[in-house]
Amino acid sequence: MLVSLDKNKWLYDWMQDNWQDELFEIINAKGSPVPRPNQIRARLCRLLVSKGYKAKLTSKFDIIIPMKDQDYIFLKLKYS
DSSP: OEEETTTOTHHHHHHHHHOHHHHHHHHHOTTSOOOOHHHHHHHHHHHHHHTTOOOEEOTTSOEEEEOOHHHHHHHHHHHO
């Protein structure tokens, strides 16, 4: 099952629970100008890839993550 980060806002909560420090660094971007939303999403996608997920960034800067149906249902119930 392909899961969109734009359509499933609870995925941000899941990512924050798992990688809070890395997300803070991505959003804060210490020592550089404020990143554009496109840059933040590209960095989020790279974070997911570095953690072993097969995430893809679409041309409209949506992050798509393949998940098993059981994982999707469990996480959606937990974070919704």
